[in-house]
Amino acid sequence: MRPLSDLPLDLARSVRVVLSDIDDTITSEGMLTASAYAALEALHRAGFIVIPVTGRPAGWCDHIARMWPVDAVVGENGAFYFRYDRPARKMHQHFWASAEERQENRARLDAIEKEVLATVPGAALASDQAYRVADLAIDFCEDVPPLPEQEVDRIVAIFERAGAQAKVSSIHVNGWFGAYDKLSMAKILLADVFGLDWDAARRSVVYAGDSPNDEPMFAAFPLSVGVANISAFSHRLRHKPAYITAAHSGDGFAELAALLLRAKDGTGA
Template sequence: MISFQVPQAIQQANLSAVRLIVSDLDGTLTASDRLSAALIEAFEQLAAAEIRVLISTGRSVGWGMALAQYLPVAGVMTENGGAICWPEQAPIILSPIAAIADHRQQLQQCFQQIQQHWPQLQAAADNAFRQTDWAFDVTGLTEADLTQIAAIAMGQGLDFVYSAVQCHLLPRGQSKGRSLWQVCQSTFPALQPEQIVTVGDSPNDASLFAEFPLSVGVANLVPYLHRLPQPPRYLCQQPEVAGFLELVEVLLRDRA
């Protein structure tokens, strides 16, 4: 078990300097797998307070293009840091992949090797719309299973992450945190680390917690805390989008 400091309650945070929220999607902005009117209202309140929102998700580029177009957010980083989608623009691949077709063949072959050990696993329906990663079932996998799958991926020159929703095979070194630094340098160069708050709910958000000083977990992250190299600095009392709305309340409180 990894030792860690217990996160502080989000109500104790001073977030008055924050100008950008970078949030996971599933399990963080959703409730029972749905987006709510309360979330859209919160996005609008944040915009009025001049706080931008960037979604960082394990969902595909295809999902990201739609979300960036229809939600009142700055953009959507997809595939656990693999690409960024801005409104009205073509996706930008963030990972240095020389040949997408060859890379996707490598991902599929690795998944087929994993299936030899866990034949019940099914590939995600949206893999056809992915560029940098390969997604598949997480349901029913134990911690020991996940550790073995990570070892298989590493043996094939790939990385592996998982969330409460899916497992992902990735190019070596690709992560939400690393790609967020890249996006900030190119698109938000004036922002300092203390002006960015990251929020998530699963192990695939670990790099967001580790690489940014202001990090927040919603309450459904608690079962995964012992699996994280570094926990978030703050923890919400409520799960899913209710926890995100707690964070929004603190952000707006600090501007009152």
């Protein structure tokens, strides 16, 4: 991982699309700071396509798509994308699985939930679980005392024994049934809504993240950026981001946004 300051401005000028994780990438210690939100708004106003790609639930993503300065949002680690058409006042929703499939998968996830809570002391259901449509989120440090890494691995193993996918974020273990992840839904969104085929996307997208569930995105996009706190997870990553910010969390996202805006304006050194 090279310092973000080493990113050539010519490469930064090629960016049209900013994809970013939310928790501990745009937010800091669970808060959306004024500086991080201002960075989002500045990118959007400058004409970048801005898309959060998050493990957070459908209920949150409806709010984000409607009220944040973004063009769309991918949620629940790729279960769907939401795009709000402001002039038409219409929310467009695209799900990976049908409503019937999601209902069947929920029964299987309910069984996993019971096993995890019965066998991993200190783990809890994520406080935002009620707003989810496709996955199960187990809290290991957001609203509970942080669990040891081996306990996080136990949660992942329970999901995987049941045939589910499981990804570790900075706060939750998210699990689901279905052959999708953040990358697969982002590709669908970029092609269907913004007309970017995969070759074009690889040349014009930057992705920012902070944790192991961002690994498919780090692997896919040559221009990928980890905020500084990703160093805590580097031992869990086979595919690391190409660049790393000097600042942590939302300040790191603002650092990336400032570089992109300087490059676009031609004011970079």
